[in-house]
Amino acid sequence: MVLDDARYGLWPIHEGPGLNVAAVENALRSLWTEHATNGEEALLRGRALNLIVWMEDEAGFDETQAALDEIIIAHPCRALFLLINSDAPSRTARAYIAARCVRAEARSPRLCGEQILFIANPDLQAELLSAVAVLLYSDLPTFLWWKGASCDDEIFYKLCELSDRAIVDSSLSRKLHDQFRSLDRLLRDKTLDEVVLSDLEWARINEWRATLAESYDTLSGRAAIRYARTVSIEHTPFKGERSSPQALLFAGWLASRLKWRLITPTGPSLLFDADDRRIELRLRQNEAQGIEPGRLTAVEFMAGAEPSLRISLSESGGHIETRISGRKSNHVARCDDRSEGCLMRRELEELGRDHVYEQALSSALEILETL
Amino acid sequence: MTMSLGSLNERPIAVDELSDNPLREGLKVERAAGPCAIIIFGASGDLTRRKLIPALYRLAQRRLLSPNFAVLGIARTEMSDEEFRQRMRDAVIENEEQTFDERTWQSFASGLRYEAADLSDAGAYTRMIASLQRLEGERQTEGNRLFYLATAPELFSTIIERLGECGLTRAEAGRWTRIIIEKPFGYDLASARELNARIARFFGEDQIYRIDHYLGKETVQNLFALRFANSIFESVWNRNHIDHVQITNAETLGVEGRGGYYERAGALRDMIQSHVLQVVSLIAMEPPTSLSGDDVRDEKMKALAAVRPIKDVKESAVRGQYGPGFVLGERVVGYREEPGVDPQSTTETFAALKLQIDNWRWAGVPFYVRSGKRLPKRVTEVAIRFKDVPHNLFTANGESLSANLLIIRIQPNEGITLRFNVKLPGQAMRLRPVNMDFRYSASFGITLPEAYERLLLDCMLGEATLFARRDMIERSWEIVMPVLEAWAAEKPDFPNYAAGTWGPQAADELIERDGRRWRRL
Numbered sequence: 105m106v107l108d109d110a111r112y113g114l115w116p117i118h119e120g121p122g123l124n125v126a127a128v129e130n131a132l133r134s135l136w137t138e139h140a141t142n143g144e145e146a147l148l149r150g151r152a153l154n155l156i157v158w159m160e161d162e163a164g165f166d167e168t169q170a171a172l173d174e175i176i177i178a179h180p181c182r183a184l185f186l187l188i189n190s191d192a193p194s195r196t197a198r199a200y201i202a203a204r205c206v207r208a209e210a211r212s213p214r215l216c217g218e219q220i221l222f223i224a225n226p227d228l229q230a231e232l233l234s235a236v237a238v239l240l241y242s243d244l245p246t247f248l249w250w251k252g253a254s255c256d257d258e259i260f261y262k263l264c265e266l267s268d269r270a271i272v273d274s275s276l277s278r279k280l281h282d283q284f285r286s287l288d289r290l291l292r293d294k295t296l297d298e299v300v301l302s303d304l305e306w307a308r309i310n311e312w313r314a315t316l317a318e319s320y321d322t323l324s325g326r327a328a329i330r331y332a333r334t335v336s337i338e339h340t341p342f343k344g345e346r347s348s349p350q351a352l353l354f355a356g357w358l359a360s361r362l363k364w365r366l367i368t369p370t371g372p373s374l375l376f377d378a379d380d381r382r383i384e385l386r387l388r389q390n391e392a393q394g395i396e397p398g399r400l401t402a403v404e405f406m407a408g409a410e411p412s413l414r415i416s417l418s419e420s421g422g423h424i425e426t427r428i429s430g431r432k433s434n435h436v437a438r439c440d441d442r443s444e445g446c447l448m449r450r451e452l453e454e455l456g457r458d459h460v461y462e463q464a465l466s467s468a469l470e471i472l473e474t475l
Numbered sequence: 476m477t478m479s480l481g482s483l484n485e486r487p488i489a490v491d492e493l494s495d496n497p498l499r500e501g502l503k504v505e506r507a508a509g510p511c512a513i514i515i516f517g518a519s520g521d522l523t524r525r526k527l528i529p530a531l532y533r534l535a536q537r538r539l540l541s542p543n544f545a546v547l548g549i550a551r552t553e554m555s556d557e558e559f560r561q562r563m564r565d566a567v568i569e570n571e572e573q574t575f576d577e578r579t580w581q582s583f584a585s586g587l588r589y590e591a592a593d594l595s596d597a598g599a600y601t602r603m604i605a606s607l608q609r610l611e612g613e614r615q616t617e618g619n620r621l622f623y624l625a626t627a628p629e630l631f632s633t634i635i636e637r638l639g640e641c642g643l644t645r646a647e648a649g650r651w652t653r654i655i656i657e658k659p660f661g662y663d664l665a666s667a668r669e670l671n672a673r674i675a676r677f678f679g680e681d682q683i684y685r686i687d688h689y690l691g692k693e694t695v696q697n698l699f700a701l702r703f704a705n706s707i708f709e710s711v712w713n714r715n716h717i718d719h720v721q722i723t724n725a726e727t728l729g730v731e732g733r734g735g736y737y738e739r740a741g742a743l744r745d746m747i748q749s750h751v752l753q754v755v756s757l758i759a760m761e762p763p764t765s766l767s768g769d770d771v772r773d774e775k776m777k778a779l780a781a782v783r784p785i786k787d788v789k790e791s792a793v794r795g796q797y798g799p800g801f802v803l804g805e806r807v808v809g810y811r812e813e814p815g816v817d818p819q820s821t822t823e824t825f826a827a828l829k830l831q832i833d834n835w836r837w838a839g840v841p842f843y844v845r846s847g848k849r850l851p852k853r854v855t856e857v858a859i860r861f862k863d864v865p866h867n868l869f870t871a872n873g874e875s876l877s878a879n880l881l882i883i884r885i886q887p888n889e890g891i892t893l894r895f896n897v898k899l900p901g902q903a904m905r906l907r908p909v910n911m912d913f914r915y916s917a918s919f920g921i922t923l924p925e926a927y928e929r930l931l932l933d934c935m936l937g938e939a940t941l942f943a944r945r946d947m948i949e950r951s952w953e954i955v956m957p958v959l960e961a962w963a964a965e966k967p968d969f970p971n972y973a974a975g976t977w978g979p980q981a982a983d984e985l986i987e988r989d990g991r992r993w994r995r996l
Contacts, residue, residue, distance in 0.1 A: 148914070148916070150918055152918050152919070178919055179919075180918065208916075212916065213916075215916070310502070311538075313498065313502055314502055314507075314538050315538075316498055317496060317498035317499045317502060317507075318507065318538065318541065318542055319542070320496050320498045320499075321496055321499075321507070321509050321510070321541060322510060322541065322542065322543050322615065322617075323615070323617065324615070361497040361498050361500065362497060362498075418578075422578070423578050423579075426542065458501060459501065460500050460501025460502075461501070
């Protein structure tokens with residue numbers, strides 16, 4: 105990777121064998137003195153948490169940089185970017201630092217966090233781990249943003265141990281079944297210190313869950329959900345898989361919250377046992393163009409032939425619309441900002457375990473294994 | 476009310492089953508309100524336009540309102556539904572220029588209706604009921620109602636009585652009816668008691684939400700977190716460690732066209748009886764057993780009950796009225812020259828009190844409170860001044876030690892500052908006080924939610940912690956009544972402070988008599 109450090113405002117500290125953590129620490133000490141001397145306006149330096157970002161591909165670097173700026177507005181932090189580059193010469197790395205300053209509103213002062221970037225050959229993983237341990241601020245919450253393709257990875261476990269919470273992104277997974285299985289195993293593994301996990305794909309369906317929960321708060325919506333015989337979940341295609349992480353997590357969430365028990369798969373659909381009835385769950389692909397892969401597009405609850413409750417993505421993709429049989433609901437909810445920065449901002453507000461996610465993941469894995 | 480899908484022979488769902496929603500568990504959105512209709516009396520007024528509708532819109536945007544939500548605006552001004560919506564849309568855009576979303580607005584606005592009515596006319600309520608029932612049917616609000624009194628206080632009693640006569644104050648089983656009443660809650664103790672008694676004829680105390688928007692402010696709520704989530708503060712929060720407490724509420728503004736209202740109110744009624752005493756109770760209260768409504772309010776009430784009655788008004792209270800002067804670099808007129816103000820007005824625009832709390836925690840710790848208009852800067856803060864060290868070791872260089880201070884800044888620049896002494900670098904042992912700062916804007920960078928947003932949602936959820944209870948209101952009036960009565964009996968020598976200064980000389984004397992000083996802000 106040839107990094108345009110001027111473009112990103114990065115200050116090169118080291119290039120060559122090893123990581124040279126001492127040089128990074130020295131540069132960090134003088135970083136703020138430089139800013140204080142040269143700065144033309146007041147800066148607020150914030151330090152609310154540590155964020156470790158693991159990347160295996162430079163392709164998403166621009167977006168991740170943009171996300172960091174958005175994160176700093178709400179969570180000024182020290183961000184440690186660990187970018188693995190197989191093209192780098194063996195046992196070598198480059199290191200950069202930067203003060204990242206953002207303005208929440210036009211008139212507000214600039215709020216700054218710090219960024220440290222290591223671009224390293226994969227054979228320096230152990231050194232990276234030791235560097236991370238040194239560079240984390242003590243006693244601050246530490247989050248891991250894992251942008252790797254697999255969670256079944258030794259360094260992922262090690263970084264989890266250094267973190268209070270790990271946020272993965274199943275949309276980056278190479279194989280969905282492997283991804284869900286390793287996450288589920290990690291959560292159940294009693295030999296590890298307690299791991300607190302979340303998934304950006306889970307965060308991406310938050311608005312769908314909120315919309316359905318709103319419907320469940322109304323008499324007609326609750327009746328439609330409670331008496332449904334068929335539930336259909338539509339999503340755009342995802343990497344040639346039969347379903348997508350969002351659709352599976354949504355299905356797993358429904359099943360675990362409403363206490364549906366999976367019976368047996370029947371052809372393209374799945375049968376669940378609820379207290380007083382059987383429910384058929386259909387996971388369907390929507391070939392609509394221009395929507396990101398794997399995104400939910402509609403959820404339908406049917407008691408007869410027609411949907412009694414339908415929640416769907418608007419044509420523009422910017423809103424979620426709710427329709428309840430007999431009455432067209434006027435309810436329209438604006439989709440949340442789906443940028444990585446916005447999703448991460450919300451994820452960094454949480455520290456404890458998300459049991460609802462963990463149960464949804466477990467149910468989703470059960471469904472996936474029967475597909 | 477029950478409902479099922481017509482084609483199914485399923486057991487109908489009763490309204491009271493709706494409280495349990497497994498799909499809400501773990502959602503990263505705060506608890507949302509269920510279906511309801513909000514009936515706003517005084518819907519053509521400034522409060523509705525500037526605060527209420529923008530707050531409701533923001534709740535809708537944050538998905539905290541039910542899809543089955545409706546607003547019926549009522550006021551004397553003739554206006555169609557469409558005109559009302561357009562006015563409210565303009566108001567929301569004014570407030571939310573950057574985040575306004577047309578489709579969210581359309582969805583929200585479909586639940587807005589307006590009815591022109593003379594609120595003193597009994598017939599108007601019959602028409603209102605018909606409109607309300609129609610709206611409730613259309614929007615399926617499930618019979619839950621929230622009445623909001625955003626009118627002039629003179630109309631409160633009439634509206635409440637009319638609602639009662641029409642049978643609108645009682646909810647059917649499984650539904651709720653609540654009422655929010657804006658301040659001022661009474662003009663004095665007698666009128667507050669009378670108003671409470673009238674309301675109590677028609678509404679139960681659990682239905683009444685007396686709003687004080689100060690309590691909805693994030694920093695005021697943060698007082699709970701500061702005190703009860705940090706062992707280091709609560710362990711020194713008492714007479715053994717605290718010398719005194721100062722609460723300042725300073726405004727640079729004058730009466731801003733509200734001279735007519737302010738003439739009858741004054742600083743003591745407008746700010747101290749309500750907002751400032753609420754803050755006093757939050758600082759002085761004992762830890763509640765939980766954060767639920769009555770547990771918190773019981774403790775606040777106990778703190779107010781322990782406030783020593785003011786006997787010597789001249790020693791414990793100061794009033795002032797601003798004359799012409801300079802504020803923020805601009806020449807401004809005196810209070811008596813403001814529109815709508817009597818040129819011989821005796822209304823105070825500044826008030827300061829020394830309060831004593833007679834309980835084990837606070838005995839001997841005075842609370843100095845002050846509130847005024849046209850002061851040099853806008854600031855609302857609580858300053859906890861700790862006691863001096865018992866023996867000063869640092870006397871060689873003639874050092875006098877600064878006392879530790881904990882400052883809770885309510886507005887602007889919301890945050891918390893702790894002041895302590897450190898050694899100046901060098902051979903000599905010289906000390907300087909430094910500040911350790913927490914600023915919301917530096918740690919979280921985000922815009923704090925508006926108080927009305929929080930309070931409206933809390934009311935819809937039936938959460939009364941941040942609302943004042945009847946006994947608290949009456950106790951607050953009891954505390955200030957001796958001062959009001961003494962001041963009414965004696966003509967003041969007004970104006971007695973220039974706009975742009977920190978109030979009358981007597982306010983400094985009030986605290987200096989005790990060997991203390993107001994903080995220089």
